[in-house]
Structures are given as C-alpha cells and as structure tokens.
Amino acid sequence: xxxxxxxxxxxxxxxxxxxxxxxxxxxxxxxxxxxxxxxxxxxxxxxxxxxxxxxxxxxxxxxxxxxxxxxxxxxxxxxxxxxxxxxxxxxxxxxxxxxxxxxxxxxxxxxxxxxxxxxxxxxxxxxxxxxxxxxxxxxxxxxxxxxxxxxxxxxxxxxxxxxxxxxxxxxxxxxxxxxxxxxxxxxxxxxxxxxxxxxxxxxxxxxxxxxxxxxxxxxxxxxxxxxxxxxxxxxxxxxxxxxxxxxxxxxxxxxxxxxxxxxxxxxxxxxxxxxxxxxxxxxxxxxxxxxxxxxxxxxxxxxxxxxxxxxxxxxxxxxxxxxxxxxxxxxxxxxxxxxxxxxxxxxxxxxxxxxxxxxxxxxxxxxxxxxxxxxxxxxxxxxxxxxxxxxxxxxxxxxxxxxxxxxxxxxxxxxxxxxxxxxxxxxxxxxxxxxxxxxxxxxxxxxxxxxxxxxxxxxxxxxxxxxxxxxxxxxxxxxxxxxxxxxxxxxxxxxxxxxxxxxxxxxxxxxxxxxxxxxxxxxxxxxxxxxxxxxxxxxxxxxxxxxxxxxxxxxxxx
Amino acid sequence: xxxxxxxxxxxxxxxxxxxxxxxxxxxxxxxxxxxxxxxxxxxxxxxxxxxxxxxxxxxxxxxxxxxxxxxxxxxxxxxxxxxxxxxxxxxxxxxxxxxxxxxxxxxxxxxxxxxxxxxxxxxxxxxxxxxxxxxxxxxxxxxxxxxxxxxxxxxxxxxxxxxxxxxxxxxxxxxxxxxxxxxxxxxxxxxxxxxxxxxxxxxxxxxxxxxxxxxxxxxxxxxxxxxxxxxxxxxxxxxxxxxxxxxxxxxxxxxxxxxxxxxxxxxxxxxxxxxxxxxxxxxxxxxxxxxxxxxxxxxxxxxxxxxxx
Numbered sequence: 121x122x123x124x125x126x127x128x129x130x131x132x133x134x135x136x137x138x139x140x141x142x143x144x145x146x147x148x149x150x151x152x153x154x155x156x157x158x159x160x161x162x163x164x165x166x167x168x169x170x171x172x173x174x175x176x177x178x179x180x181x182x183x184x185x186x187x188x189x190x191x192x193x194x195x196x197x198x199x200x201x202x203x204x205x206x207x208x209x210x211x212x213x214x215x216x217x218x219x220x221x222x223x224x225x226x227x228x229x230x231x232x233x234x235x236x237x238x239x240x241x242x243x244x245x246x247x248x249x250x251x252x253x254x255x256x257x258x259x260x261x262x263x264x265x266x267x268x269x270x271x272x273x274x275x276x277x278x279x280x281x282x283x284x285x286x287x288x289x290x291x292x293x294x295x296x297x298x299x300x301x302x303x304x305x306x307x308x309x310x311x312x313x314x315x316x317x318x319x320x321x322x323x324x325x326x327x328x329x330x331x332x333x334x335x336x337x338x339x340x341x342x343x344x345x346x347x348x349x350x351x352x353x354x355x356x357x358x359x360x361x362x363x364x365x366x367x368x369x370x371x372x373x374x375x376x377x378x379x380x381x382x383x384x385x386x387x388x389x390x391x392x393x394x395x396x397x398x399x400x401x402x403x404x405x406x407x408x409x410x411x412x413x414x415x416x417x418x419x420x421x422x423x424x425x426x427x428x429x430x431x432x433x434x435x436x437x438x439x440x441x442x443x444x445x446x447x448x449x450x451x452x453x454x455x456x457x458x459x460x461x462x463x464x465x466x467x468x469x470x471x472x473x474x475x476x477x478x479x480x481x482x483x484x485x486x487x488x489x490x491x492x493x494x495x496x497x498x499x500x501x502x503x504x505x506x507x508x509x510x511x512x513x514x515x516x517x518x519x520x521x522x523x524x525x526x527x528x529x530x531x532x533x534x535x536x537x538x539x540x541x542x543x544x545x546x547x548x549x550x551x552x553x554x555x556x557x558x559x560x561x562x563x564x565x566x567x568x569x570x571x572x573x574x575x576x577x578x579x580x581x582x583x584x585x586x587x588x589x590x591x592x593x594x595x596x597x598x599x600x601x602x603x604x605x606x607x608x609x610x611x612x613x614x615x616x617x618x619x620x621x622x623x624x625x626x627x628x629x630x631x632x633x634x635x636x637x638x639x640x641x642x643x644x645x646x647x648x649x650x651x652x653x654x655x656x657x658x659x660x661x662x663x664x665x666x667x668x669x670x671x672x673x674x675x676x677x678x
Numbered sequence: 679x680x681x682x683x684x685x686x687x688x689x690x691x692x693x694x695x696x697x698x699x700x701x702x703x704x705x706x707x708x709x710x711x712x713x714x715x716x717x718x719x720x721x722x723x724x725x726x727x728x729x730x731x732x733x734x735x736x737x738x739x740x741x742x743x744x745x746x747x748x749x750x751x752x753x754x755x756x757x758x759x760x761x762x763x764x765x766x767x768x769x770x771x772x773x774x775x776x777x778x779x780x781x782x783x784x785x786x787x788x789x790x791x792x793x794x795x796x797x798x799x800x801x802x803x804x805x806x807x808x809x810x811x812x813x814x815x816x817x818x819x820x821x822x823x824x825x826x827x828x829x830x831x832x833x834x835x836x837x838x839x840x841x842x843x844x845x846x847x848x849x850x851x852x853x854x855x856x857x858x859x860x861x862x863x864x865x866x867x868x869x870x871x872x873x874x875x876x877x878x879x880x881x882x883x884x885x886x887x888x889x890x891x892x893x894x895x896x897x898x899x900x901x902x903x904x905x906x907x908x909x910x911x912x913x914x915x916x917x918x919x920x921x922x923x924x925x926x927x928x929x930x931x932x933x934x935x936x937x938x939x940x941x942x943x944x945x946x947x948x949x950x951x952x953x954x955x956x957x958x959x960x961x962x963x964x965x966x967x968x969x970x971x972x973x974x975x976x977x978x979x980x981x982x983x984x985x986x987x
Binding site (some may be wrong): 297344405413423 | 933948
C-alpha cells in the first residue's frame with residue numbers, strides 16, 4: 121500500500137517536472153490573441169522618400185530574419201543611447217496590425233504585448249496595474265510571480281504606505297522625509313542619480329518676453345542659489361548650465377550669470393520696465409526629482425521677482441496634462457516652472473529636445489542655438505564636439521530662452537527586506553532583478569499612467585510600467601548610463617555612423633506567443649517614425665520622442 | 679430652559695423700563711453658549727483689527743537670509759526654554775520661511791471678511807427674493823422658490839466649485855460663489871416668516887390705512903420677520919468660512935502668498951507628519967472661528983427665535 125502511494129507520488133512529481141520543463145522552454149502564449157502569427161518570409165522596410173524632411177532616419181530595413189539596418193541621413197553617434205529608450209520598444213507586428221487602428225485604439229492603449237519579463241494581467245483604472253511573471257522570458261526570470269503598480273500623489277501618503285508595509289518600494293520621497301527613511305532600519309534609502317534640470321520657462325512670442333533685455337534681467341535677477349539651498353535636499357545645486365555637468369560637454373562654455381539684482385533692475389529699466397510688470401507663474405502640482413515642492417518654489421520665485429525686479433507675478437497651478445500641453449506648445453503667457461530628467465545619457469537629450477528647431481515651448485527657436493546643436497549631434501567624439509557645445513551653451517546664456525534654475529537631488533525608498541532594490545539613473549527600476557522575498561512586489565509611483573502604449577507617451581508614470589512589459593533593442597545598465605544589449609545582441613555602426621546594423625536575439629517570443637523577427641522591429645519603428653504609416657496611431661498621435669529624438673517624423677506633410 | 683417661569687417673571691417685571699432691544703440683549707446674555715461664542719468672536723475681531731500690532735512680522739515677509747531659521751522649523755518660544763540666541767517664532771515658520779504666527783494673525787482678517795461679506799451679500803439678495811416670494815404669492819412665489827429649489831438641489835460645495843471654475847479662481851470669486859450658493863437658505867427663511875407675519879392684524883391695519891406694498895413689506899412685515907434671519911445668518915457665517923477654507927484648500931480660493939487659513943493648510947497638507955505645526959494651527963484657527971459663530975448662532979436662536987418659544 122505504502123509502496124503504491126510512493127509510486128503515485130513519484131509519477132506526479134515526474135509529470136510536474138516534465139510540465140515545468142516544457143513550460144519554461146518558452147514559446148507559450150500567456151496573452152490571448154485573436155490573430156494569427158505571421159511567419160518571416162520577405163524582409164520589410166520603411167524608407168523616407170528623401171532626406172529633405174529634416175529628420176535623421178533615411179530607412180529602416182530588415183536584411184534577414186534577425187538583422188535590421190538603420191540608415192541615417194546624417195551621422196548619429198548617439199543611436200544606441202537613444203535606441204535603448206522605452207518609447208522605442210518592440211511590439212509584435214501582428215498585434216499592431218490588429219489593434220493600431222481607430223476602432224481598437226482602446227486595446228492599443230491599455231493592453232500592450234511585448235517581450236519583457238512581465239506581462240500585463242489587468243489594469244484596474246484608478247486603482248492599480250497587475251503584471252505576472254512571463255515564464256517564456258529570454259533573460260533571467262523574476263524571482264517572484266506578481267508585480268503590482270499603484271500610485272498616490274501625496275509624498276506623505278506614499279511614505280505612510282511604505283512604513284505600513286503595504287507597498288515594497290516608492291518613488292519620489294519628499295525632501296523632508298529623507299532623514300525619516302535614513303533613520304528607519306526597516307527602510308532602505310535609495311538616492312537617485314538621474315541628471316535633471318528645473319528651469320523657468322518664458323515664451324518669447326508674448327510681451328514683454330520678446331525683449332532679450334527683459335529675459336537677461338530675469339536671468340540675473342533670480343537668486344538661484346537661495347532656491348537650491350532652501351527648497352532642495354542636500355546634493356542639489358544651482359545650475360551653472362542647462363545640462364548637468366555629469367553629462368559630457370554639459371558644462372561647456374561660460375557659467376550662468378551671477379545673481380546681480382542691481383544690474384538686472386537697470387537692464388529691465390533700459391527695456392522700458394523700470395517698475396517691473398504684471399505676469400503669471402504657471403506650474404503643476406506634481407512631484408518630480410527636479411522639483412520636489414512645486415508650490416514652495418513657485419511662491420519663492422514670486423517673492424524674488426517682486427523683491428528683486430518689481431515684477432508682480434500671480435501663482436497659477438494647472439492640471440498636469442493641460443499644463444504640459446499649453447506650456448510645451450508655447451501658449452503660456454508668463455513664466456512656467458518645468459524641468460527635465462534625462463532619458464538617456466547624452467547631451468542631445470537636454471539641448472536638442474528643448475532648443476531644437478521644431479520645439480515651440482520657448483516661442484520662436486533661435487538659430488544661434490540649434491545651428492551648432494545640429495552640427496554637434498553628428499559628431500561621435502565628445503572632445504571633437506566640445507567647441508560646438510561651447511557655442512550653443514553661450515548662445516543659451518546670451519539669448520536666455522529660459523532660465524536654468526536647479527539640478528535637484530532626489531531619492532526613492534524601499535523596504536529593507538527587498539533584495540536588490542534599486543533606482544536607475546535612466547529609466548524606471550528593472551523589477552525583474554528585484555526580490556521582495558515574497559510572491560508579490562508592489563511599487564508605488566506618483567500617478568496613474570496616461571496609457572500603456574509608450575511609443576506615444578512621454579511621462580515617467582507611463583514609461584515605468586511599460587518598461588517591465590515592452591523592451592527596446594538595447595537597454596541601460598542598472599547603475600549607469602551604459603548601453604547594454606536588449607532584444608538586439610549588438611548594434612554596430614559603419615565608419616561614419618550613418619548606418620547602424622542591429623543583430624537580433626534569436627528565440628525570443630512575445631507574450632502572445634509570436635516569435636520576434638526583424639519585421640517586428642521594422643513595423644514597430646515604422647508605426648512611430650512614419651507619419652503616413654497606417655499604424656501611426658497612438659494616444660495623441662504626436663509620437664513626441666520619435667519626433668524629437670530623430671529630428672522629425674517621415675512623411676509628416678504640412 | 680428649566681427656569682422658564684423665572685424668565686417670564688423677570689420679563690414682566692422689567693417690561694415697562696426696557697426697550698425691545700435691551701430685552702433681547704438681556705435674553706442673549708443669559709445664554710451661556712452665546713456669551714462664549716460672542717467673547718471668542720470679539721477676540722477674533724480685535725485680533726483682525728490690530729493684526730499689524732500683534733504680528734511680529736509681515737505675513738508675506740520671507741526670512742531667508744534675514745534670520746537664522748530654516749524652512750518648516752518648529753515653534754521657538756523663549757519663555758518655554760527655546761535658545762535665546764534663536765529668533766522667536768511662537769508657532770514656527772512655514773515652508774517658504776515665513777513667520778507662521780504672523781500669517782495666522784493676518785488670516786483672521788480674511789476669514790472674518792469672507793464670512794461677513796459673503797453672508798451679507800447672500801442675506802441681502804435672499805431677503806429681497808424671499809420677501810417678494812412670501813408677500814406676492816402666486817406666480818412670483820413659484821418662480822423664485824422653484825429656482826431656489828434648483829440651487830438647493832446641488833451639494834453646496836460642489837456648486838461653489840463649479841461657479842469658481844466658471845468665474846476663475848481667486849478670493850473674490852470664491853466669495854461670490856459662496857454667497858450665491860447660500861442665497862436659497864435665506865430666501866426660504868425670510869419667505870416663511872413673511873408668510874406667517876403677513877396674516878397678522880397690524881399688517882391688515884396698515885393695509886386698511888392705505889399703505890403701499892413697499893411700505894407694508896419693508897416697514898411693517900420685514901422688521902417683524904427678521905429674527906430667524908439673524909440666527910440663520912450667524913450660523914451661515916460659520917459655514918461660509920468653512921466653505922471658503924475648503925475652496926482655498928483646493929487651490930480655488932485665495933491664491934498664494936495670501937495668508938488665508940485654507941490656503942495655508944492646503945500648501946502644507948503633505949507635511950502632516952514632518953511638520954505638524956503647519957497644519958495644526960491653521961486648522962485650529964478655522965475650528966475656533968467656526969465654533970465661535972456656531973455657539974453664538976445657537977445662543978441667539980435660543981434667545982430670540984420665536985419658533986422656539
């Protein structure tokens with residue numbers, strides 16, 4: 121009797137092992153799909169008619185099942201750094217074909233399918249996003265089964281949840297809570313190394329900001345050190361340049377104006393405003409590493425503008441989405457408080473994004489700034505590009521499209537029991553590499569994602585969950601900006617970096633069970649970069665990162 | 679109210695030597711809650727009037743670089759053993775390094791201003807509408823009161839938020855919104871009293887003597903219908919202050935750097951645990967003011983509302 125039981129038990133165990141072995145072998149669809157797999161037969165490509173559209177990308181072609189060739193209009197040495205960025209994630213072409221259209225937009229935006237270590241199980245709107253471990257993942261599989269994203273706007277609320285142990289990791293610790301976390305043995309303090317900048321934006325199409333003397337007066341009339349000292353945690357600094365010094369060539373050129381209220385007042389008087397003027401300071405009440413306490417900094421600037429320059433500014437808080445939409449499109453008549461956290465470790469991410477010829481956020485762009493930037497972005501060696509960045513940085517200082525204020529220090533926190541808890545200088549934490557010591561890891565961020573189709577999103581709250589689900593060709597290291605292999609094992613340039621050839625990893629399957637091949641890469645990129653592509657449908661359809669990082673979309677028309 | 683008999687005796691005794699006003703005052707003074715509420719209110723009014731003398735700093739003065747204090751520093755009172763070297767801030771400093779006590783003192787002005795003006799406006803409009811409705815009956819009554827019912831159908835704070843959204847944020851607009859929202863309450867009260875008063879003999883007498891409608895309504899009826907309005911108004915001030923604080927807390931009312939209590943609460947709401955003094959004291963101030971008006975209102979009702987006799 122006993123022997124028979126043992127035999128049955130052994131049989132069951134053997135069967136389970138066999139099942140587990142098969143299941144772990146990959147290729148199993150974990151996400152239901154309503155479409156057939158398209159086998160790789162002929163290579164696909166997307167080609168711009170010519171390079172006159174001003175963008176960087178001439179063509180993207182599959183050359184064989186696992187090779188994709190990117191041909192550039194102009195040399196682009198920053199290609200790997202950019203291609204590792206989440207908005208350039210790879211989706212199955214079958215999925216895009218099925219859902220990248222107006223009727224199925226809701227599915228496109230809310231149920232992404234990728235190759236990442238987690239697949240999306242459920243997005244309970246207003247509450248949480250649940251992801252499950254993907255057993256068919258090509259890399260190291262997560263040590264636990266469920267990853268949950270939650271959100272709370274208030275710093276105090278996030279910390280309270282962490283202290284209560286109801287979440288395992290939180291972002292954006294309030295500066296006042298730094299010591300609380302450091303002194304709590306149950307919690308781990310995680311300083312964020314992300315280079316960032318807080319700036320005071322002005323739109324030069326509105327009076328009186330159209331006068332360079334007014335802008336220069338404001339540049340001199342704000343005591344930026346005082347802001348950094350009083351409203352930011354230790355490790356923050358008043359910005360000497362728009363780009364932080366930790367980025368190559370970031371600090372090329374002259375330092376920003378010294379604080380000189382007398383000279384500023386004189387300049388303002390010369391421009392015809394001896395008694396200042398009336399305006400507004402717009403901001404959104406959203407916590408960012410570059411702006412931990414928006415309300416306080418806005419009121420501080422209000423005080424400084426009044427005391428130093430006689431400018432009476434009304435403080436106006438706006439809803440986040442509306443604020444970004446209005447101010448980044450150059451429609452904010454007044455000052456606006458906005459910032460930037462680096463997406464990838466290259467100076468182009470700071471300067472080209474903000475001062476490029478297509479960005480209207482400071483009003484009319486200045487050729488004196490974007491001229492040298494466009495030339496410099498084609499040079500791979502930072503030392504060789506230095507002279508051009510000196511020119512661009514000095515032009516920013518001279519023309520003052522905006523006033524760089526502070527490079528802020530920020531921090532996150534996790535339970536001490538979470539193994540390998542980390543924050544990355546670029547991008548969200550890689551939760552597949554974390555071990556919460558139980559089966560569920562709960563991460564709490566600032567806000568709910570806008571959508572989960574990240575090719576057409578820009579905000580960090582959307583990109584963070586996307587990063588767990590969808591992978592780009594390359595990836596960033598956990599502790600630096602170093603570019604590592606991702607879905608591509610390597611991307612190699614030709615001699616003048618006008619052609620980048622990426623070799624894809626073989627045997628990678630998407631969550632829907634389809635296999636990754638070169639055509640998936642071509643179709644995913646084409647959906648973003650080609651404005652005439654039938655799949656060029658996203659949340660707003662702006663595909664901002666495709667547009668800004670590659671200097672514009674193909675076939676955009678006028 | 680156990681000694682109703684004595685009260686009545688006293689009233690009869692003093693009847694000849696006292697005017698109606700003095701009689702009412704005496705009744706009010708017998709209500710303990712009215713006395714307590716009134717005392718607090720007088721104290722608050724004095725604080726508001728003499729704010730510049732009481733507050734050691736200007737409410738908008740940022741102390742960075744002027745004194746050795748850092749943002750959100752807790753209270754420092756020399757008498758209670760705080761280091762003499764340090765500047766005294768009896769309620770601490772706020773997130774923008776301003777003296778919290780001075781801001782709180784000046785905030786009294788805004789709260790009282792909000793309470794009196796918004797309720798004043800609502801009473802004037804509400805009284806006129808209610809009086810017309812009550813006196814005229816038939817279609818003007820229906821028209822006015824159904825419109826008031828519509829206003830009452832909305833949760834008042836929600837309606838105020840909607841109005842502010844349309845008019846734009848700011849203290850004045852918040853005031854107007856609160857006033858509009860509270861009109862129906864006064865209109866109803868006035869209409870009810872007008873309805874009961876207008877059937878009395880002295881009104882009929884006045885009409886028989888050939889008094890005009892205007893004369894009858896505003897000289898004969900209204901003065902005799904006003905006491906429930908006073909009670910309702912006093913209580914209404916309390917809720918107006920509360921609504922204004924709520925609007926400011928949400929960022930729709932007074933804008934920074936105005937030292938309004940709701941705004942102060944709202945801007946430091948994240949610091950409940952790290953700097954409790956910044957949330958506690960403005961909250962306490964709001965509570966005290968609202969309590970004062972509520973106590974006074976309750977006392978007044980007990981003393982003068984004819985419906986309770």
